[in-house]
Amino acid sequence: MSGNKKYPLFPRLRFPEFQDAPAWDTEKLGDLITTISPPSKLQSSSYLRKGKYPIIDQSQDFICGWTDDDDAVITCSLPLIVFGDHTCALKFVNQSFAQGADGIKILKAKSNTSIEYLFHSLNHRPLVMEDYKRHFSTLKERVVAFPDIESGEQQKIASCLSSLNDLIAAETQKLDTLATHKKSLMQQLFPCEGETVPRLRFPEFRNLGEWKEKSISDFGEIITGSTPSTAHPEFYGGGIPFVSPADISDLRWVSDTKTTLSALGFEKTRPIKANSVLFVCIGSTIGKVTQNVRDCATNQQINSVIPNSEHSGRFVYYILSLNAERIAKLAGIQAVPIINKTQFSAVRLLAPEFSEQDRIANCLSSLDDFIAAQSQKIDVLMIHKKGLMEQLFPVMSEVG
Template sequence: MTKDKDTKTVVPALRFPEFRDGEGWHNVRLIDVTDKRIKWHFTGGPFGSNLKASDYTNSGIRVIQLQNIGDGYFVEDYKIYTSIEKSDELLGCNIYPGNIIMSKMGDPVGRACLIPDNEDRYLMCSDGIKLVIDEDKNDKYFIIKAINAEEFRRKIERSATGSTRKRISLDTLRDLTLLISNNKVEQKKIAECLGSLDDLISAVADKIETLKEYKKGLMQQLFPAEGKTIPAIRFPEFRNAPDWQEMSLRDIGEIITGSTPCTKDSNNYGGEKLFVSPADITDKRYVSQTKTTLSEKGFRLSRRIKENSILFVCIGSTIGKVAQNTRECATNQQINSIMPYKGHVADFVYSILEHYAPQIASIAGNQAVPIINKTLFSSVSLLMPKEEEQKKIADCLLSVDELISTEIDKLDQLKAHKKGLMQQLFPKLQ
C-alpha cells in the first residue's frame, strides 16, 4: 500500500510491469465515472407500473428484465417487447449498446452487465439502473469489471436493505465508491486480460449447452414418443425385441420420501453423511457432496438411500430436478428417491426420469407450492424395455453425461481462476 499526501491510494497485488511504478489507484464515486454531458447518464427505471398488458408487443423495442442481468454477462433469454411509441414516451429509460445496467434488487443485488449490440436500443426495467460511462476518461470494459470486483460487491451488500430480497436505492448506489486506476491504458490492459478469460468461459459454457441440446435430441430418439411403444432409434440387437412395457414407478423400484432430523439438536448434523436437498442437485448428474451433512446419530434418524439411487425433487420451485447419489445418503422431504429393483438398471431409470421430468413435474399443477406426493409419484407410468436394452441405452447416455460433467468441471475451474485473478488485479482498502 502507498499513500499520497492528500488522497489515500492503493496498488493491486498483481500489476502489469509497465504500470508498477505508476500512481496508486483511487476511490471514486460511481456517479463520477459516468458521462455527465449526457442527460440520463445515471438513472433508475421509474416506469415499471406504467407498462400495462396492452403495452407489450410481439416485436419493437426489447424491454430489459431483471432476469436478463447476469452476474457480469447479459442473459439473452426472457424476451419481451414494447412499441417504439412507448419507448419514445419513456426516453429517459432507453438503454443503448455499451451502456451498463445494474439490478437494484434481487439475489445478488447490484449484479451488472454491459448491454450488447443485438438491438439499436432497449427499454430498462423498473428495477434496473443505467450507467453511461465517460469513455474519454475510463474504459467501460474495465468499469464493468471494477463494479463486479469483490470490494465493490461487498459495499453494495452492506448498503442494501431488506431481509428476504435485498434492495439498494439509486441515491445510495450513486455515492458508493469503487477503486480504479486513473490510467486508461492500464484500465484497458486489465479489461483485455479479463475479457480473454471471459471469452474462454463463454466458449466452454456454449459447449456445455451444445452437449445438453445434443443429449436432449438423442433422448428424443432413444425413448418412445407419445403414443408409441418403441423408440425411433433402436440398437441393432434389439430391433426385433418386444415393445416396451408400461410400468408404474412403484413396480420399478422402492420409493422413499426423505425426512429431516430435528434441526434443534445440533448433534444430528456436521458429520460425514450426505444430506441431500434440492439445492444440492445441479446441472451435474451426480451428487457427491452436500451443503449440509449428518452425523451418525442424525443419519440413524433418517431414511437411508442406497448408493446410485435416483433422487427426484417433488416439492417446490425446482420440482422435476433429478440426480443420482454416488454414495449412501439421506434426503429432505422435498425429494422422493427410487432404489431400483433387480431387473432395472439405475442409470437407465435416471435417464428416463430426466427425459420425462417436465411431464412429471406438470402433474403438480399450478399452485403456490407445487407438490407431487409419494402416492402420486409412485403411480407415474413409464414405458420400460428389458434389462439388456436398458443397459445399452444407459451406457450411451452416460458417455454424454461424462462429457458434460468434464466441461462443467472445466467451467468451474475457469470461474475460480477468474475470481482469484480479479482479487489480484483489483486492490483492497486495508
C-alpha cells in the same frame, strides 16, 4: 499513527509496462458516471419474440425480448452499463437497445474512467441484493479505485478480463450445445407419447418388439425421506450426506451436501443406497432428479427409487429426467406443490428389458461425462477469473 492516514493504492498484480506507474485514485461511483434517461420504457405486453432491437431490463437474462420500435432505442453512444435497481444485475451493453419496463439505471462513464473498466470493477465486488428494494443509492456511494485513464492501464485490465469473459462464454456455449444434444438424443432413445418403441434403437434390439408399461414402483423400492430432529445437534455435522432439493444441480450426480449427518443422525433416517434415483416431490423445485454417489439420507421433499435387479439405476434416472415435467404436473396448482408417494409410485412409464436399459444408460452416461467435464472446465475458469480480479484490483480496505 493516525487512523485516517491515506496510503498509496496499488494492485497486487500489475502488467509489466505499468510497474512504475503512479498510485491509483479513488472516487465514489456517483462521481464517475452519469445516468441516461431512455426515450420510453416498453411494457412487457409489447415485447416481441424477434425484432430489430433487443429489450434489456433488470432480469438476470441479458435480453428479455425484442422490439421494432425505432423511437424506443437508446441513442447515447455505446457501450453502457445497465444496472438492475432491484435485482443488482449488471450488464455491459455494446449494441443498440430499448429499455424494458422500469427498474434499471443506465450508466455512462465520465472522461476519467473507461466504462468497460468500471463494469469489471463493479463485478469484482458485486452489490448483493437486499430484499426487493432499490439499490442504486447504495451503488453510487461505492468507492471505486482506478489508474490514470491516459496511461492505458484501465484499458489493459478491461481487455484482459473481457477476453477471459469471452472464453467463459464460449465454453458455456459448448456446454449448452452438449445439453441440447443430450435432450434431443433422449427424445429419440425413448418412445414418444402414444408410441411403444423408440424412433432410434440400437441394432441388437430392433427385433425385440414393444416396450412394456410399468409403474415407478416396479422399478424398485420407493422411500420418502425424513429429517432427524434438529433439537439434537449430535445428529448433525458428520460426513454422511443429507440431501435436500437445494443440493441438486442440473448435473446427474449429487455428492457433497450443505447439511451432513453423524452416524447417530443417520440411524434416525431412512437410508438411501448409493446409485439410487432421487426425485423432488414437494416445493418450488418439484421435478428435480439426481443420483447419489454414496449412501445418504434425504429430507421429506424427496422420494427415492432404490432400483431392483430387473432395472438399471442409470436407466431409471434418465427415464425420470425425461418425464420430470409431466410428473411434476401431477401436483396441480397449489401454494406448495406436492406429489405424494402413492401418486409418484403409480406413474406409468414404458421400459425395455434390462439389457436394452443398460445400453441406453451407457450411451447417455458417456454424454453426461462430457457434460460434467465441460461444467468443471467452466468452474475452473470462473475460479481463475475470481483470483485474477483479486490481484488486478487493489484491496479496498487499504483506502483511507
